[in-house]
Amino acid sequence: MKRQPISFGDFIKQKRLEHEKLQSDIAKALDISVSFVSEIERRCKLPFTADKMEKFAEFLNLTGEEKAEMYDLASRAKNEVPADIAETFMYEDVGDMARFALREFQAGNLEEEDWKDLIRKAEKNKLRRKGGGNK
Numbered sequence: 001m002k003r004q005p006i007s008f009g010d011f012i013k014q015k016r017l018e019h020e021k022l023q024s025d026i027a028k029a030l031d032i033s034v035s036f037v038s039e040i041e042r043r044c045k046l047p048f049t050a051d052k053m054e055k056f057a058e059f060l061n062l063t064g065e066e067k068a069e070m071y072d073l074a075s076r077a078k079n080e081v082p083a084d085i086a087e088t089f090m091y092e093d094v095g096d097m098a099r100f101a102l103r104e105f106q107a108g109n110l111e112e113e114d115w116k117d118l119i120r121k122a123e124k125n126k127l128r129r130k131g132g133g134n135k
């Protein structure tokens with residue numbers, strides 16, 4: 001069963017409140033109007049542009065995981081590839097491979113377990129590179 005993610009607007013509001021910021025604080029930091037922040041939070045407008053998302057992430061000192069979630073939520077709302085990986089996904093060799101693999105999954109030629117194996121391997125490699133994993 002597919003999980004239902006929160007909306008981009010809900011995420012923005014949640015992070016703003018966690019950091020005890022007003023809509024006017026966000027508006028000033030992003031050089032946008034307070035009404036635009038309000039409309040984003042109420043899901044009346046599409047998500048911020050990539051440069052505004054970067055400013056938002058920097059202003060609230062979001063973690064890498066939070067920033068990735070923000071980009072993913074924005075991409076769902078806009079029905080497009082997340083802005084933070086679009087260049088790689090569309091124009092690099094690894095993007096060609098990712099699109100191929102996604103299409104193979106969609107066609108039923110790959111299973112969820114194949115993706116989990118790939119992710120586990122990537123996590124092991126990441127730990128090994130940092131010097132914290134087994135070889």
